Amino acid sequence: MTSNSKNHRNISSLFVMRKKRGDRLFYGLVIGAAGYTLLMVALVAFSVTRGSIDIFSAEGIGFVFQSNWNAVEGRESFGAFPYIIGTLLSSAIAMAIGVPISLAIAIFISEIAPPRIGTPLSFITELLAAVPSIIYGLWALFVFRFWVRDLIEKPLYDVFHGSIPFFAKTPFGLDIFTAGIVLAIMIIPIISSICREVMRVVPDSQREAAYSLGATRWETVRMAVFPYVKSGLVGAAMLGLGRAVGETILVTMVIGNVIGPGAIPTSIFSQGQTLASLVANEFNEASSDLHLSALIALGAILLVLTMGINIVARLLVKKKIKVSSGAKSQ
Amino acid sequence: MAIEETFDAKESMTEGHSLTREPRINETAESTERFKVRIENVNGWYGSKRAIKDVNLNVREKTVTAFIGPSGCGKTTLLRCLNRMHEMTPGAHADGRVVVDGIDIYGKSIDPVVIRRRIGMVFQKPNPFPTMSIFDNVAAGLRLNGMRNKTIIREIVEESLKNAALWEEVKNELEKPGMSLSGGQQQRLCIARALAMQPEVLLMDEPTSSLDPIGSSKIEELVRTLKDSVTIIIVTHNMQQAARVSDFTAFMYLGDLIEYGSTNQIFMKPEKELTERYISGKFG
Amino acid sequence: MTSYSNSNKKYSKILHETVNKNYRKRMIINKLVTVFAIVCVIAAIIPLGSILLEVVKNGASAISLEFLTQPQGSIGSGRGGVGPAIQGTIIVVGLASLIGAPVGVLAGIYLSEFAKEGKFADSVRFFNDVLTGLPSIVIGIVGYVIIVLAIGSFSVFAGAISLSIIMIPIVVRVTEETLKIVPYSLREAGHSLGISKARITLSIVLPSAKNGILTGIVIAISRIAGETAPLIMTILGTSLFFTGITGPVDALPLRIWRLASQPYESAHAFGWGSALVLILMILALSVGLRFLAQRRSFKVAI
Numbered sequence: 001m002t003s004n005s006k007n008h009r010n011i012s013s014l015f016v017m018r019k020k021r022g023d024r025l026f027y028g029l030v031i032g033a034a035g036y037t038l039l040m041v042a043l044v045a046f047s048v049t050r051g052s053i054d055i056f057s058a059e060g061i062g063f064v065f066q067s068n069w070n071a072v073e074g075r076e077s078f079g080a081f082p083y084i085i086g087t088l089l090s091s092a093i094a095m096a097i098g099v100p101i102s103l104a105i106a107i108f109i110s111e112i113a114p115p116r117i118g119t120p121l122s123f124i125t126e127l128l129a130a131v132p133s134i135i136y137g138l139w140a141l142f143v144f145r146f147w148v149r150d151l152i153e154k155p156l157y158d159v160f161h162g163s164i165p166f167f168a169k170t171p172f173g174l175d176i177f178t179a180g181i182v183l184a185i186m187i188i189p190i191i192s193s194i195c196r197e198v199m200r201v202v203p204d205s206q207r208e209a210a211y212s213l214g215a216t217r218w219e220t221v222r223m224a225v226f227p228y229v230k231s232g233l234v235g236a237a238m239l240g241l242g243r244a245v246g247e248t249i250l251v252t253m254v255i256g257n258v259i260g261p262g263a264i265p266t267s268i269f270s271q272g273q274t275l276a277s278l279v280a281n282e283f284n285e286a287s288s289d290l291h292l293s294a295l296i297a298l299g300a301i302l303l304v305l306t307m308g309i310n311i312v313a314r315l316l317v318k319k320k321i322k323v324s325s326g327a328k329s330q
Numbered sequence: 331m332a333i334e335e336t337f338d339a340k341e342s343m344t345e346g347h348s349l350t351r352e353p354r355i356n357e358t359a360e361s362t363e364r365f366k367v368r369i370e371n372v373n374g375w376y377g378s379k380r381a382i383k384d385v386n387l388n389v390r391e392k393t394v395t396a397f398i399g400p401s402g403c404g405k406t407t408l409l410r411c412l413n414r415m416h417e418m419t420p421g422a423h424a425d426g427r428v429v430v431d432g433i434d435i436y437g438k439s440i441d442p443v444v445i446r447r448r449i450g451m452v453f454q455k456p457n458p459f460p461t462m463s464i465f466d467n468v469a470a471g472l473r474l475n476g477m478r479n480k481t482i483i484r485e486i487v488e489e490s491l492k493n494a495a496l497w498e499e500v501k502n503e504l505e506k507p508g509m510s511l512s513g514g515q516q517q518r519l520c521i522a523r524a525l526a527m528q529p530e531v532l533l534m535d536e537p538t539s540s541l542d543p544i545g546s547s548k549i550e551e552l553v554r555t556l557k558d559s560v561t562i563i564i565v566t567h568n569m570q571q572a573a574r575v576s577d578f579t580a581f582m583y584l585g586d587l588i589e590y591g592s593t594n595q596i597f598m599k600p601e602k603e604l605t606e607r608y609i610s611g612k613f614g
Numbered sequence: 615m616t617s618y619s620n621s622n623k624k625y626s627k628i629l630h631e632t633v634n635k636n637y638r639k640r641m642i643i644n645k646l647v648t649v650f651a652i653v654c655v656i657a658a659i660i661p662l663g664s665i666l667l668e669v670v671k672n673g674a675s676a677i678s679l680e681f682l683t684q685p686q687g688s689i690g691s692g693r694g695g696v697g698p699a700i701q702g703t704i705i706v707v708g709l710a711s712l713i714g715a716p717v718g719v720l721a722g723i724y725l726s727e728f729a730k731e732g733k734f735a736d737s738v739r740f741f742n743d744v745l746t747g748l749p750s751i752v753i754g755i756v757g758y759v760i761i762v763l764a765i766g767s768f769s770v771f772a773g774a775i776s777l778s779i780i781m782i783p784i785v786v787r788v789t790e791e792t793l794k795i796v797p798y799s800l801r802e803a804g805h806s807l808g809i810s811k812a813r814i815t816l817s818i819v820l821p822s823a824k825n826g827i828l829t830g831i832v833i834a835i836s837r838i839a840g841e842t843a844p845l846i847m848t849i850l851g852t853s854l855f856f857t858g859i860t861g862p863v864d865a866l867p868l869r870i871w872r873l874a875s876q877p878y879e880s881a882h883a884f885g886w887g888s889a890l891v892l893i894l895m896i897l898a899l900s901v902g903l904r905f906l907a908q909r910r911s912f913k914v915a916i
Binding site: 020022023025026027029030031032033034036037038040041043044046047048050051100101104105107108109112121124125127128130131132133134135136137138139141142143144185188189192216217218219239242245246247248249252253276279280283284296299302303306307309310311313314 | 640641643644647648650651652654655657658659661662664665668669716717718719720721723724725727728729734735737738741742743744745746747748749750751752753755756758759760779782783786810811812813815816833836837839840841842843846847850867870871874875882885886889892893896
């Protein structure tokens with residue numbers, strides 16, 4: 001009897017030991033992986049800072065506001081200003097076109113269409129979101145830019161080229177306007193699927209409250225859905241903005257790629273350049289360390305810009321989802 | 331005094347689809363007892379599942395009619411068929427006729443939006459609009475319909491809150507969010523919101539099921555006073571409540587209307603054995 | 615409470631007048647919004663249709679055995695193929711997934727099973743969100759500064775590390791979200807039997823969340839397989855086959871980009887062909903892994 005229970009204790013203490021060792025090893029693994037992700041963030045911060053030190057010590061903060069871009073040895077001079085403007089302008093066009101369309105699609109799928117239409121449609125938008133941007137770029141360069149040129153820019157040129165100076169050149173379809181539209185096409189599936197996520201949070205009781213007062217479908221959306229998730233929708237749009245600002249390869253293929261002061265756009269139909277597209281275009285041809293440092297510094301500006309946008313956006317989306325899940329549990 | 335809405339005959343001749351318009355009001359003094367809502371062979375479906383089966387029932391004007399039955403018997407579905415709210419559930423539809431004041435609300439040219447304004451609804455859980463103030467909640471329906479006159483909006487809001495027995499409690503804090511009220515007050519706010527649209531019929535779907543006893547008794551008291559001016563149909567899982575507030579009671583079971591009659595008759599001497607067993611608490 | 619019928623009578627007339635006046639306008643607005651929404655849906659589908667059509671139409675004629683297996687011939691000749699790019703994409707993406715998938719899943723497990731609250735967990739979550747939002751070109755800089763500059767050569771390794779940084783936050787998030795859905799009762803059952811936490815997580819929680827996590831990994835792999843920008847700064851691109859993990863290599867997206875900027879019709883045709891191969895690879899991956907996931911769960915069910 002006693003020996004039996006002693007045995008028992010031995011065995012169980014053996015288990016406890018093994019259990020502890022296994023647990024500790026596993027815990028070490030998972031916390032190590034979590035730490036690894038932080039290490040990566042630190043590496044991003046380190047490499048971008050390290051890489052752009054040279055140019056900021058050469059040009060100072062003026063790098064951000066200058067327009068020159070001269071890589072000739074001995075006369076090197078770099079400024080990021082035209083590309084900041086190009087980035088903001090192309091993204092603004094993308095947002096102006098993309099946000100209303102995304103919202104309308106989200107409303108159609110989640111509030112108007114019956115499930116047998118809405119489900120395949122949401123599948124199609126997911127599919128669009130999975131198309132790599134290089135393929136959007138290829139299509140934009142060889143197909144879509146001719147649509148823009150022939151359907152929008154040529155007619156405008158024919159009407160205005162006598163009276164408005166910036167229509168004086170024959171349009172190509174390779175400009176900030178085209179880049180903006182293609183960016184819009186790229187971010188629409190992203191924004192509309194986040195909008196749908198956010199709108200799903202609205203309890204049906206809210207919609208029923210509006211319907212029971214005699215609201216139409218649109219009035220129900222306006223009255224019961226929008227106010228409930230307004231900040232979430234703004235957040236969704238900003239996440240899309242983050243994508244548009246940082247998109248690289250697609251933009252290099254259609255924006256026209258000019259450098260220096262000439263890259264400051266005079267209209268939305270100017271050829272231009274964004275921060276990301278210039279980095280991609282010149283990185284492999286960088287002629288000096290300073291030139292390379294200037295390119296990395298463009299990346300640093302881009303990093304700050306997108307991080308700001310994304311942090312605000314995520315706070316807005318998260319706050320919304322927290323608030324409403326709290327309301328649900330009431 | 332009945333509020334009688336009929337279609338202007340001349341108008342419907344000049345305008346081919348005037349039935350889709352909001353009907354004109356025509357205040358005729360017709361006070362004879364008559365059926366406000368006639369439910370004829372109504373079936374309610376969820377996909378291919380029939381949740382209510384061939385229900386026939388007539389509701390008298392300015393009375394309180396209660397639908398009772400065990401959960402899943404279809405009483406809520408039937409209620410939601412009466413203002414065409416049922417069809418808003420994905421995959422759900424209804425057939426049959428629901429005649430309100432002589433007009434079949436399932437008629438081909440009838441717009442459910444018009445129907446829902448004239449047949450108000452109060453839900454199981456209070457659902458005030460969380461971003462709106464108390465005042466705006468009550469005014470929501472008026473503004474929706476394009477009412478811009480601030481004085482009239484203010485008057486109607488006050489009247490509605492008074493009629494919902496909430497005015498005394500909130501008259502000094504109309505700008506506070508609707509969600510700041512207690513559960514029972516929120517439910518009365520929702521009743522006020524429905525009353526502001528001057529409905530002729532008020533549908534109530536277990537309006538007290540999420541409230542405490544005090545909140546519940548206030549709503550019950552309200553139901554009894556409101557029936558002087560509006561026809562009320564109330565779904566309840568609480569038989570005592572049905573006995574307390576209703577004039578007529580319909581007992582439903584598994585999608586069938588088992589028995590319908592005056593509340594006294596249903597509770598004192600039910601004709602069907604099933605009704606008696608339910609009333610006496612033998613199942614459900 | 616007799617006031618109701620009085621007030622009812624007083625206001626119902628004006629209410630009905632207002633309602634009648636505005637009814638048609640409201641219906642028209644509702645119709646217009648609906649029509650606008652449908653137009654937007656169609657406007658969004660047109661590009662997808664056009665992209666798929668063009669890629670298949672232009673790409674199919676470019677694809678041949680030579681195209682899939684040979685390196686590119688002399689520029690503008692239209693000879694050879696994109697063999698090195700296909701091989702390079704498989705190697706770089708494969709290596710990135712070998713780093714990114716386990717790290718992402720383990721970090722996701724940490725957040726969901728071990729540290730729901732706390733400063734460290736919160737900062738991991740926060741910085742993962744930051745990583746998700748970073749432009750891929752910025753992440754390319756990491757590979758360049760940390761690895762390319764250190765070993766003095768553009769390399770497979772630098773590319774794989776960069777792509778894994780893009781992949782990790784996606785996998786972390788999906789893992790955490792999926793594990794959260796696993797009912798707590800499953801874990802409690804394990805605890806009541808005295809099973810260790812590691813065992814519970816690995817043999818009870820993880821298997822029931824397996825399909826969700828696998829889907830997340832597939833989404834992340836598809837995402838990095840199409841990335842171009844970070845590869846410019848890390849693997850450079852070459853017309854040669856794989857020479858070693860510290861040497862440069864080619865990849866499909868990079869090849870498409872280079873081909874598209876050449877002034878030759880034949881290069882453009884190769885670009886379309888490469889695009890079709892890339893799309894088919896991504897498609898095969900997602901179909902294949904989904905099939906695998908279903909098969910496995912089928913076996914478990916038996």
